Amino acid sequence: MSLLAFAPPRSGDFTAALRVRVRHAAIGLLVPLTLVLVWALASARGWLPEQVLPAPSYVWQNLRDMAASGELAQHAGISAIRVAAGFAVGAGLGLLLGIAIGLSRPVEDYVRPLFTAVAQVPTIGWIPLLMLFLGIGETLKIVVIAKAAFFPMVVNTAAGIRNIPVSYKEVAAVLRLTRWQSLRRLILPGALPSIFTGVRYSLTKAWTALVAVELLASSEGLGYLLVWSRQMFWLDTMLAAMLVIGLVGYVMDAMLAAAEARLQAWRIDA
């Protein structure tokens, strides 16, 4: 399919390609639609108790109610701010440390073992410990999300700088570029694709960390909506929250993938 996109556009090809796309989309929708149908039928006939799986119409109704009352936007907004703040802090610091490690062997020697040791414990392992240190306020959430975003950023930035061909660095030396110049003209552009991979991983990790920390310690946000509705046995709200979490994750990833594709296009041009 992706090859088709680069073929010179001819009208016949185009409609044919469009038809193929539509057909594929239709086939892809077959299973989900059947599932929803069976689900609707099952709850209409009472095969499954409400407490196990509420009717899809309830879930949809609930989603619309929450959207109309602004409840959904409120929870999603809080979650979004947390992710943005944690990601900015974590990815920013990660970028700096990654550059330092990538540029200097001594820094790498000093930092790498400790870094590796800390990275062994998954983010979710740190949450209870950080809860004791920081309480369960907003600081905890930002720190946890920042920690999750920090590590992939460091690893990818450092690797990107390390993988710049030596010959480029030699050219920079021959041209007598100052440190600042070579950083701006050579190192950062050269490492950009790898840095971008880091950004993508960081954001994914930040989102997962948000869900984790909101499930464990929060009184607002999408993750909290999930636990709260679970405790109240409001399964329709719970499923709606899951849907929104999945949707946000999908949109974020798709946007970054598109941005990455543009970045690759720039590389081919250059």
Place this chain on the structure above:
Amino acid sequence: MSRTTATRIRRGLTLPVLLLLVWEAASHGGLVDPRFLPPLERLADTAWREATEGRLLGDLAASLARDLVGFAIGTVLGLGFGTLLGVSRGAERLLGPIFHAAKQVAVLAWIPIISVWFGFAETAKIVFVALAAFIPVALNTHEGVRSASVQLVEVGRALRFSRWQIVRRIFLPSAAPAILTGVHLALIYAWLATVAAEYFMTVGPGIGGLIIAGRERFQMDLVMLGVVILGCVGFALNQGAAAIETRVLRWRGA
């Protein structure tokens, strides 16, 4: 400046040792409340006591068993599903979209619904661990099988291989590196999921339960011990997987 192994080790140890010294000094000198930062010897003491008289080993064994059972189930299912999607265009078009949509939901968000369907006991935890392992294996197997060389498949057809033979002799070997990447990821995710499941479904023994109990009783030493064990197990699993990966893929290097 020469960069011998000795200098690297010296440099590598500097920060951790410094950190531990500051910790010890702060904890003894009354700079920090020892409830927040218990002195290291107390940590060691707790570790020893928990290991010899406490339930630490039982917790560890329970967590590992859960981890491995869930991992095994998820990996086998993921292999099957990924191969199916890779081999059959029809299956890919039919099941691919819903799989890719479902995997967007952060895996932790499945915990509440799994707990509704399977309760809070062992079954629910294993289902969750299996789900966490399933996704990367299915994804990577699919990628690997799909990118198998068309020429090789044609050779197989010319040799009148049966469908099963083509899968076994051509698709799976050429997908092996991708599959192993998936299995490696699954091992890491499964361990993460084990801990997460134990946090949220705190019935029965486990390292995650130990950490939560320590937090609720404000026993910092217990929480720290749990965190260290989490890291060590994760590290061991990761190293083991990497070693197996290089061994299995030895034939590729030649």
